[in-house]
Amino acid sequence: MGFNLTRRTVLFVYAVLIIVPMVVVLAGTFKTTQQLFSSPFGLPDKLDGANYRQVLGQGGLGGAFRNSAIVTACSVPITLFVGSLASYGIARIRGWVGHLIYGFIVLGMAVPAQANMIPQYVLFDVLGLTNSLIGLVLINVVVTLPIAVFIMTGFLKTIPGEIYEATSIDGSGPWRTYRSVILPLSTPSLAATAIFLFVIHWNDLLYPLLFIQEPGKKTLPVALLSFQGEFLTDYPLLFTGVVVASAPIVVAYVFLQRYFVAGITAGSVKG
Template sequence: MPATTATTVTVSRGVLLVGYALLILLPVSLVLTGSFKTTPELFDSPFGLPDSLSLDNYRTVLGEQAMSTALRNSALVTAGGVTLTLALAILAAYGIARIPGWRGWAIHGFLVLGMAVPAQANMIPQYVLFDQLGLLNSLVGLVLIETVVCLPVAVFILAGFMRTLPPELYEASALDGAGPWRTLQSVVLPLSLPSVAATAIFLVVIQWNDLLYPLLFIQTPEKRTLPLALLDFQGEFLTNYPLLFTGVLVASTPLVVAYVFLQRYFVAGLTAGSVRG
């Protein structure tokens, strides 16, 4: 590639990245600065700095019993949903990777087909089924529905990685006398940890931020999750944007902190299956 063309490509890429960064930073800066403002301040100068770094909005949000309860419910539902989804996805992906020929691919395709079905298409039958099972307005019901909805994505990621593991690993494990369960524990799972970590982070983000199913299944305030509780700051005729922005930041902080500390596992997991050894 000529030097001039390479320079043009580099400059164009830089301009696109700067434009994308600004596109992300503008709403983030609006939410961050707005969380320290009053409603009149926000409307007078949406992107300006606040007159003072008042923490009144944070005291209001964190001091509300409803928000504390919602934060606890979100933590319980996310922890239970991610754990159950990973457990089932690991077993399914391992089985798919061990089944030879077209049968493995057929089972893989059938499970992943769930990704193509819009969530809205299943809302009515899911609601009726959970009503008949007595799982409406229940955190257990939320854990189960989050697991069912996220399972195809988790299987897709994990099966894609486990299929790249050399067959010689399974043969060597069998020669050592290990059965399928022992092979999964001692060979496959340790090698799949980067992919499992990446899948776990992905599931945490999806389930922590989910609003659709809590809005559909939860009926009482004490069972609400954090995204559902944030709707309290939005009324029919008036929205308290400073409190809403503060609640969004409080809800996002655990995810940002988790990603900062686990980003190397996330990147390693996404690239682990891209090249075969």
């Protein structure tokens, strides 16, 4: 009885800590700066979309939203494709060779991004890929590939070896096995990995801030910095920009949460 009461109390406090800031931010998108500071926890007087129109229009967030959508829409599928191929190969290679390849790729997760920034920038500058959305796509794929391989390899190793043997007996080659058998079976793992990649690519600030100088090619996280000045911050516009930037992530998770939970738990138990 006492344990259940304590657990409910902790969960209630946690829910309040999550819900109250969300309500303040959402309500703040319909307020002026004066209304926000005079009544930060109060409801807006009216649901006026002036802040949204200003952010998407004059604030330049519309173009930044488009740039983020282009970079994310290209980065996620490419990373999933390359990562699933690598994971499929690692899962098929038995013994120390497979472990060595897997460890070499996943080692990239242990290297801080800041440690590679200077050589990466020099290399991309020589190749003419700085200040380019294509350059952002390539760097996103390179940086997040170890994460994709780490998640998907854990799932693919749970697939029984008899399935691979059966496809070989039926005359299927590695590519057909990958396309017709592995990909359908890996749907939960792919969806879970896609959500992780989507959040990372969509919220990435470091590389767009480093690689992009042209205002018209800035992504959402970089564009949000323009609402925060050295001496004054327009919090209603900043809250509005945060809501606009967070909306795609929320929508993606709502539609893919079933696969997300299945993908996270699938690779935790060996078959």
